[in-house]
Amino acid sequence: MGNYVRIFDTTLRDGEQSPGATMTSSEKLEIAKALSRLGVDVIEAGFPAASPDDLAAVRAIAEHVGREPIEGRPSSEPPSIVGLARATKGDIDAAWEGIKRAKHPCLHTFLSTSDLHMKHKLRMSREQVLAKIAEQVAYAKSLCNQIEFSPEDAGRTDPEFLYQVLDVAIRAGATVLNIPDTVGYTTPDEFGGIISGIFANVPNIDSVIVSVHCHNDLGLATANTLAGIRAGARQAEVTINGIGERAGNTSLEEVVMTLATRAPKFNLTTGIDTTQLTRVSRMVSTATGIVVQPNKAVVGANAFAHESGIHQDGMLKHEATYEIMRPESVGVTQTNLVLGKHSGRAALSARLNAMGYSFDGPALDRVFARFKALADRRKQVHDADLEALIHDEVGPDIESFQLEGLLVGCGTMGMPTATVRLRCPDGKVRVHAAVGTGPVDAAYKAVDAIVSTNADLLEFTIRSVTEGIDALGEVAVRIRERDEHEGVRAQHSGPEKRVFHGTGADTDIIVASVKAYLRAQNKLVQATGGEWDAPSSRDVVVHSEAVQAAVASSRAS
Numbered sequence: 376m377g378n379y380v381r382i383f384d385t386t387l388r389d390g391e392q393s394p395g396a397t398m399t400s401s402e403k404l405e406i407a408k409a410l411s412r413l414g415v416d417v418i419e420a421g422f423p424a425a426s427p428d429d430l431a432a433v434r435a436i437a438e439h440v441g442r443e444p445i446e447g448r449p450s451s452e453p454p455s456i457v458g459l460a461r462a463t464k465g466d467i468d469a470a471w472e473g474i475k476r477a478k479h480p481c482l483h484t485f486l487s488t489s490d491l492h493m494k495h496k497l498r499m500s501r502e503q504v505l506a507k508i509a510e511q512v513a514y515a516k517s518l519c520n521q522i523e524f525s526p527e528d529a530g531r532t533d534p535e536f537l538y539q540v541l542d543v544a545i546r547a548g549a550t551v552l553n554i555p556d557t558v559g560y561t562t563p564d565e566f567g568g569i570i571s572g573i574f575a576n577v578p579n580i581d582s583v584i585v586s587v588h589c590h591n592d593l594g595l596a597t598a599n600t601l602a603g604i605r606a607g608a609r610q611a612e613v614t615i616n617g618i619g620e621r622a623g624n625t626s627l628e629e630v631v632m633t634l635a636t637r638a639p640k641f642n643l644t645t646g647i648d649t650t651q652l653t654r655v656s657r658m659v660s661t662a663t664g665i666v667v668q669p670n671k672a673v674v675g676a677n678a679f680a681h682e683s684g685i686h687q688d689g690m691l692k693h694e695a696t697y698e699i700m701r702p703e704s705v706g707v708t709q710t711n712l713v714l715g716k717h718s719g720r721a722a723l724s725a726r727l728n729a730m731g732y733s734f735d736g737p738a739l740d741r742v743f744a745r746f747k748a749l750a751d752r753r754k755q756v757h758d759a760d761l762e763a764l765i766h767d768e769v770g771p772d773i774e775s776f777q778l779e780g781l782l783v784g785c786g787t788m789g790m791p792t793a794t795v796r797l798r799c800p801d802g803k804v805r806v807h808a809a810v811g812t813g814p815v816d817a818a819y820k821a822v823d824a825i826v827s828t829n830a831d832l833l834e835f836t837i838r839s840v841t842e843g844i845d846a847l848g849e850v851a852v853r854i855r856e857r858d859e860h861e862g863v864r865a866q867h868s869g870p871e872k873r874v875f876h877g878t879g880a881d882t883d884i885i886v887a888s889v890k891a892y893l894r895a896q897n898k899l900v901q902a903t904g905g906e907w908d909a910p911s912s913r914d915v916v917v918h919s920e921a922v923q924a925a926v927a928s929s930r931a932s
């Protein structure tokens with residue numbers, strides 16, 4: 376095998392043993408096709424004795440995926456298809472029934488060899504176990520050329536007995552000896568030592584492939600698998616996303632990307648097309664319903680995401696500062712500089728540039744201040760949030776009216792009321808309160824009383840820019856200059872009345888609504904040469920003492 380490591384994928388067998396991960400036959404077939412395209416050498420398709428459905432799924436995979444090379448598959452050969460069986464004739468027959476139509480079928484049988492398992496689970500002596508291995512491996516060999524044998528719980532098996540077991544299995548016809556750390560008990564030095572011990576003590580070990588199969592109970596599955604490979608194993612049994620019994624199996628993507636990323640250290644290759652890893656990971660997650668944790672190595676949503684300003688600045692200067700693999704190498708389109716409360720100007724301005732905006736100097740400072748204020752309230756700031764902020768920032772050249780304050784009262788207990796405080800083109804601050812059918816209507820009436828531009832509201836739309844209770848709301852309005860001759864328009868062929876658009880964004884949707892309305896009103900005022908008739912004090916309707924006081928104070932200023 377030299378420096379080639381065979382990737383044996385057991386997502387459909389051990390992976391499916393994850394509580395709740397049961398997949399339908401058609402999902403399994405689709406995943407098997409994806410695994411084949413990914414370039415795995417071996418697919419353990421199931422445990423046919425477990426149920427008629429399992430048998431049917433294994434058979435379908437053997438017939439479809441195990442016979443023809445799939446388009447796009449790195450190797451021209453179809454993968455080997457494996458069926459798992461206890462060391463019993465019935466299980467072996469069922470497994471053979473499942474896989475026999477594959478071009479490269481392989482029967483995998485196993486029997487526990489640790490004293491603990493033999494005594495309490497199998498209730499068999501060492502001698503009985505050795506005899507059963509000899510008998511059942513030989514029986515399997517009578518059906519199929521390729522036989523994999525696993526001494527279950529090898530990680531806790533007495534090494535001397537393990538060598539005896541493996542010797543018996545080779546003599547009976549096994550072609551692959553798989554060494555499982557069934558309960559994820561060993562540490563990397565111990566597991567590497569077990570594999571080295573096997574190479575040093577089992578006769579004819581060079582005539583078979585030595586395989587490793589680790590579980591992740593202590594989070595050591597990948598480390599143990601790599602230790603086994605460094606000790607000479609040339610097959611790694613893995614699952615996509617590391618799913619499997621209890622804490623799972625070794626994850627395919629971690630082993631493959633370690634061998635690829637640290638190539639000079641390992642000097643080993645696999646047949647995996649790593650650019651498909653992310654896609655297959657998502658497919659398995661969807662089929663099993665097992666969500667990939669965001670910080671999962673290689674395929675987690677955050678594996679190529681950077682949130683803090685110092686890291687983002689480093690990444691913008693040189694990608695190797697904080698990334699040891701390129702995202703494209705695992706099929707992620709690009710590094711994700713997540714904008715959040717820890718981000719700095721460098722990342723914000725890079726994101727804005729990518730979105731087609733260029734801000735620098737005080738304009739960037741302004742957007743940055745608003746971005747930070749938003750990021751303090753939101754977990755993440757998305758492009759859509761930025762768009763809304765920018766549209767809010769890039770308003771009319773002159774802000775004739777500026778919102779200085781807004782107070783609304785609404786609900787089921789009384790009349791919706793809004794008090795609006797605006798700085799007007801003459802520099803004075805005016806306050807007006809109004810009632811309406813709802814808080815927005817009340818606020819717009821209050822704005823109208825101060826702005827009095829003779830415009831009709833044509834359209835009002837509100838949408839949540841992003842998801843969640845803390846999402847930014849974006850309001851878009853369109854207003855049209857009022858036609859003084861409305862109703863007798865046919866007799867007047869004057870110019871069409873102009874329409875002005877305004878948007879506003881805020882986590883408070885009433886504030887966003889007023890900002891949008893004022894934007895549009897400001898454009899109208901600007902378009903009419905900045906003309907504006909200040910309302911007489913008679914026009915100001917006062918609804919409370921507080922507002923009266925506010926009006927008085929605005930007059931005083």
Ligand SMILES: CC(=O)SCCNC(=O)CCNC(=O)[C@H](O)C(C)(C)COP(=O)(O)OP(=O)(O)OC[C@H]1O[C@@H](n2cnc3c(N)ncnc32)[C@H](O)[C@@H]1OP(=O)(O)O
Nearest residue numbers: 389422424425426460461462463485486487496497527557
């Ligand atoms: C480490 C691993 O991942 S091993 C693979 C685990 N996968 C599965 O178990 C697949 C799903 N399993 C099943 O559907 C069922 O367990 C079946 C159909 C295989 C067996 O069901 P049952 O016959 O009802 O047996 P049950 O599951 O209750 O008990 C397992 C029996 O197999 C025996 N057994 C366990 N491992 C082996 C083995 N490798 N070879 C032979 N017998 C074994 C046990 O000692 C026990 O025998 P007993 O009933 O005489 O005490």
Ligand SMILES: CC(C)C(=O)C(=O)O
Nearest residue numbers: 485525527528555557
């Ligand atoms: C069947 C064997 C290989 C197994 O899954 C284990 O021991 O974990």
